[in-house]
Amino acid sequence: GNGRGGPGFSFADEIDAASLGLDKLKAVDPKKGPHPFLMIRSQQDFQRAVLAPLFKKMGIASQKELDNKKDEVETMLKSLTLKGAYENMGYSYSVKGSPHPPVRGSLAMANSGPNTNGSQFFINLVDTNWLTGKHTVFGKVVKGMDVVDKIGVVKVDKGSKPVEEVRIISIRRKTSK
Template sequence: MKTSKTCGTNWQSGFQRICHLTTNCYNDMKGSCMAQIRLTLCKFLLFSLSLVQSVAVVADAVSAQAAMESATNPLLLLSSSQGDIYLELFPGEAPNNVATFIALAGGESEFEDPETQTSQNPQYFDGIRFHRVIRDFVIQAGSPSYHVLGAPETVLADEINANALGLDQMPVLNPDGTFHEFLNIVDKADFETRILEPLYQKMRIASNDEILRRQYEILEELQGLTVKSAYENQGYEYTNRMRSRSITRGVIALANTGPNTNGAEFFISLQDANWLTGKYTVIGKVVEGMEVVEIIGETPIDPSRYSSLSTVIYSIRQIN
């Protein structure tokens, strides 16, 4: 409220100053007087612009808080070279992974510098880039490959409730013989690698002869296979202790190299991506600044090479 009162006083005094100078200039039309008016106008307009900008920042934070699902959830501000993004995190859905993300952002995680052999507590995401951007899909950051201190020592398990996502009710095989869309199976080789081989391993089938001998048993297993059980065959583990949500537009989730390999790397989805649901731990969502996410997503970035076009993360900080 103090800021509003001060701003109002400044606006009023600015107008009064201009009016006073204008009146005097009608009585004394000297060039110096007109120059003084122009100078005062410039100062007043610059102040007005700064006021509008400061109000815009406050409005973003206020609207971000208003858009949150719960005011008790952590609200983080991701400041980047393209603008600000506000993230609501969900500790009730992924408590361990959310706590680690906040600790990394705030400088509460300990790293050992390989060169100096000293312990450091960096604000991990400061200065790191969105190193992987796929248009209309994801923007990704936090890769240890692009950080001088490498990866966090602790690798976290997934926190996903497959039943809450309905994966236990989704058959792998549709009645028409096609595969469930969540699986995103594109060809025969993909089906063999992601569905059949893990199933054979579960059934302890190790040879082509055994495949032929047990083909009817395999078919029966396939007909009863759900998306959840298919993922479990691939090594994913699930919990029923908390709720989970799908990978949809604006969701922030942790990138991984397979089951239970969560670290610092994260991505923000630019679209609904059901084929990722159940394989990546969701830790939050964008509540303000999705337009900034979309701007970042307009420039594809190849993760295998450095690009000066990639967006820099200045900082990620909890603001509530």
């Protein structure tokens, strides 16, 4: 760690967006609106998560430039996939990356945005589809999910820190044969 709560170092994302289908899912559906994975709840969210990164990619910095590229922006929005939206936000993908979605029992790198994976990880207690493409999944619980569930219901304080200490005493690595 760096003594200030951060990991002190970070790793790039290792995610295979195509295997997760992110290159096929539309970021914006004309009838339904933004894809649920984008977690957009307001116009401000849409501006921050979709439009601002798209405008930056397109070199749009003024209202005049936006007016001149209105048709191009509309075309880009209609064809924008989740992969493209995430890439506009700064995420990068690799075919060598993890093709696994964050589902119940999976282990994934904790991060604070694109390419900020550190030494922290989390274990999913439930499927977290909205995190697909944002966190590198690197393992799964193969035995003892009941223990994980018990940890998941431990009382926590206002800062989400367990009131009583929780320790993982042993982890065994299972390799494929």
